Amino acid sequence: MISRNNTATTLSTEELQAKLEQRKAARKAFRAERARLREKRKAERTEVVEMRRGVYDNKNKFEYSLKLENGLSEEIVREISESKGEPEWMLNKRLEALEIFNKTPNPTWGPDLSAVDMNQISTYIRPKAQLESDWNSVPDNIRDTFNQLGIPEAELEMLSGVGAQYDSEVVYHNLKQRFKDMGVVYTDFDTAVREYPEIVQKYYGKCINPAMHRYAALHYAVWSGGSFVYVPKDVYVDIPLQSYFRLNAPGAGQFEHTLIILEEGADAHFIEGCSAPKYNTLNLHAGAVELFVSKNAHLRYSTIENWSRNMYNLNTKRAMVDEDGKIEWVSGSFGSAVSMLYPSSILRGEGASSEFTGITFAGQDQYLDTGAQVMHYAPNTYSSINSKSISKSNGIAIYRGLVDVGVNAHGSKSTVSCESLMLDNESRSDTIPTIRIQNDDVDLGHEAKIGRIDETAIFYLMSRGIPEEEAKAMIVRGFAEPIAKELPMEYAVEMNNLITLELKGAIG
Amino acid sequence: MTCLLQVKDLNVSVGDKQILKGVNLCIKPGEVHVVMGPNGAGKSTLANAIMAHPKYEVKGGSIEYKGEDISELSADERARKGIFLSFQTPIEVPGITVEEFLRSTKAQVSDEKLSVLKFRKSLKPILEELKLDESYLDRYLNVGFSGGEKKKTEILQMKVLDPDFVMLDEADSGLDVDAVRIVSEGVSKFLTEQKSCLIITHHSEILSSITPDFVHVIIDGKIVKEGDASLGQRIQKDGFEWIRQELGLKEPVAEEE
Structure with a gap:
């Protein structure tokens, strides 16, 4: 004690x-x-x-x-x-x-x-x-x-x-x-x-x-x-x-x-x-x-x-x-x-696990190079990485990740999912996932999706009376929802406010 | 009686390609119109242009609603004036629940302020009518919905927003018999003397429960034939070939809408 x-x-x-x-x-x-x-x-x-x-x-x-x-x-x-x-x-x-x-x-x-x-x-x-x-x-x-x-x-x-x-x-x-x-x-x-x-x-x-x-x-x-x-x-x-x-x-x-x-x-x-x-x-x-x-x-x-x-x-x-x-x-x-x-997890004990859920918003003149790293250094370890990024204006959002599976990490499992949403033609997004595997007995999944905000989706929301900017904000908030729901209520609200503020920057 | 919606000499292009070539239409309050035509004829283009889809560029003509030229208005402005389009392919919007979405849209189109609880309560009878479980309200909008569930959700939105003029773009396509019946009944109950409707369909399942006042046939971007409900029945039976032959139209190359 x-x-x-x-x-x-x-x-x-x-x-x-x-x-x-003195000073x-x-x-x-x-x-x-x-x-x-x-x-x-x-x-x-x-x-x-x-x-x-x-x-x-x-x-x-x-x-x-x-x-x-x-x-x-x-x-x-x-x-x-x-x-x-x-x-x-x-x-x-x-x-x-x-x-x-x-x-x-x-x-x-x-x-x-x-x-x-x-x-x-x-x-x-x-x-x-x-x-x-x-x-x-x-x-x-x-x-x-x-x-x-x-x-x-x-x-x-x-x-x-x-x-x-x-x-x-x-x-x-x-x-x-x-x-x-x-x-x-x-x-x-x-x-x-x-x-x-x-x-x-x-x-x-x-x-x-x-x-x-x-x-x-x-x-x-x-x-x-x-x-x-x-x-x-x-x-x-x-x-x-x-x-x-x-x-x-x-x-x-x-x-x-x-x-x-x-x-x-x-x-x-x-x-x-x-x-x-x-x-x-x-x-x-x-x-x-x-x-x-x-x-x-x-x-x-x-x-x-x-x-x-x-x-x-x-x-x-x-x-x-x-x-x-x-x-x-x-x-x-x-x-x-x-x-x-790049928050990293070193899984050094058998059965250790790591879950990463992250979101990045790169607006004008921002270069956000973020991601997650997991080192599987023991048997039967588990990790998941779920990363989302949003970029607008000339903002750059890069996912840079590492999954390193060591020689003794047999029976380990890792899934990586990266999703990027670009709000216009000036923004840039990229994923750089590095995977190193040093044994045969691992289960690894990787999924990456990069896309621009869907014009038809914006139209769909607008056709229900929602103004264009709010329609975009809704789509972006929806994209971020899996992260928001991991946060306590007051922080989720703050994050949604931040998203709205960031998007407003696009108009002004 | 004057037109609720009037389309005059409407020319619409997608990219460099002209789809609608001078369409005229007058829909009066309480009337149900059906637009039929083969794939690629321009039916969906007409509905999307009336709703102001940015991809569909109006090159000529005008759209008037309640006596006002709305050609320059954006989709949300048109929606707030009481125009509704049920989408042929409703869009999946991850992260936004059906209930949240309905509440935000309702807040945009009406001044009525309903508490969260009252609003949810007001949805119950509509859900029952459409045979949708209440749990749909907590699901993300259209995400992972079956074809039938998506179409029912469109009708749910229509009923919540309570527009004066609705366009149903292939509201019955891809549905099983039961779903078609539920959707059709949902629509027909909604349509009253004050409501007007434009139904777009290339076959006419939906017409078994809704009797149109007018049927328009679009081929190659033009309305080529008009009639009453019997024209719809004839097309249901014989297709469009006889119209082409009657009017001496050549078989068009298959086009995407």
Whole structure:
């Protein structure tokens, strides 16, 4: 059983204020310089047309207690670690990762990432608010944002632990007493590093290695915030654990680390929602999600991501699944300039299974390269991938998937289905499914369907009195329905709203 | 009495190909008209053009409804004015249930606001009449429906939307005897003195339960012969060959509609 130390050990407000004073002058000069650079860049660059995204585009006044210099150096990494009061081993992990990052180039396949400039991204932003356990003490401007995103409703509806991330720090956290009683730990990752060092050290970085790719390395060097969930043996968490991430600072990257551990026979549903306001400077998101599903455990991980149109979303998500364990991914990718996201499942125990259901919407000037990966590394494992994509204007939606069946994965089964819907002649869609099989005793099915929105179907709906735009929206919502029905009601509604917003962009 | 729907010298093309070559039609309130003709003659084109299918381009002539020229209106605008087309091949719309669909369409064509429960209740007698189980309401529109179920769902939509002018494009094709009877009865019950109907068919099963006021024969994009119900019966018995011979028309090359 895990015990929790309730005394907060974050830096005190006084210490932060002192730091703030120290940096004030430097920051002022730095900001002026950055503003000048931004203006310059703006003049040089073709303006990206932004659509109205309603509440998702609301940004609050920029007000932070600590913001590091843009760019990445060892000093910055040390500073991040120090400000968090981290143990030595974590600092060392960060420095190792930094070294890997500096040696690793961008991938040579997929979307062009050359525009991701580390010198423009500040890696650490701490909101003025300290960690709160009570909703009423959360600062007004932060609460307003959450109000618009529907967090309090979720709270009112007695939904369970809401851990909401505001920029890089978790400002609001609430976990139901009964989960605590069950021994379930749900906290922000910074706290977990301090309070549950044995568990964190045992699992941290064991699922996703910093050497996987450049942005995994970057993540491990500069991670901040995120969620930590630990569910003990045979505990069934009957209400979804929710977390709402939100990026709100110009030029800021978000590098949250999520670590979820389900012990044998445990069962939980984690919901991650992301939305971000728009900004004209480059933005980068490189989080990492590490999931450990033990024997006979069951985890569902649902995400609705909705990034602003200038975001580079280079997130890494991976699950390790033991004997007869099951991971279910539900994934909705909206917004961003470029997304590269391939949640992967490593089925390492006999009878382990993975189900992936995902949808991607690529609108104007977006390049969404998404998919799923499954590694069958044990006998009698099962996986299914059901991917849908929608593209419009000059948006590009690529499905890039991998099913890898190892030598000892006999008796395994996998089905992959990809469906793409293009809404006009300018959009582009493609599927790149890779399948590697290293033994004879497997059952594999693959199905891909790429098509344009059916003119006759639009006419059919119109002939019943439905205006053209609504007819299109209905067809698209219908296409997305298999995903929507996997989501809890409020998220399904949000997804449908997003689809409607995206489609409206086509008219305006 | 004036025409409810009047088609004047209608010329319609699909792509570069002219299908309708000057069709005239006047349908008065309460009248049932039947358009018959061999495959490829332009029957479906007529119905689709009246409904404003974007693929069917009106090159000349006009369409008037309730005294107003509707030639420039889009399909949804025409539907909201009370025109309905039962499709020859109803489209499958995955992800949208029959009930959701009916509710959205009803909201578009009428100001009547019905609660979810009341609306569902109002559907019950129609479902019973069409011998459709209530579970159809929860299924995705036409997805995995048999031919008969699709056609019945068209009639269900017609009854819910309650239009003044309905076009039935091969409402009875591909159905077994029972389904034809159910669909025909459903239509004939719907047709009252105020409702007008244009039935498109290349045979006339449906005419056993609905007696038309007028029968028009289309061959090669033109109405070549008109008559009353007896013309329909003659065609049912003898086909179209005698009309061709009578009018000295040559056998057309098979065309797709």
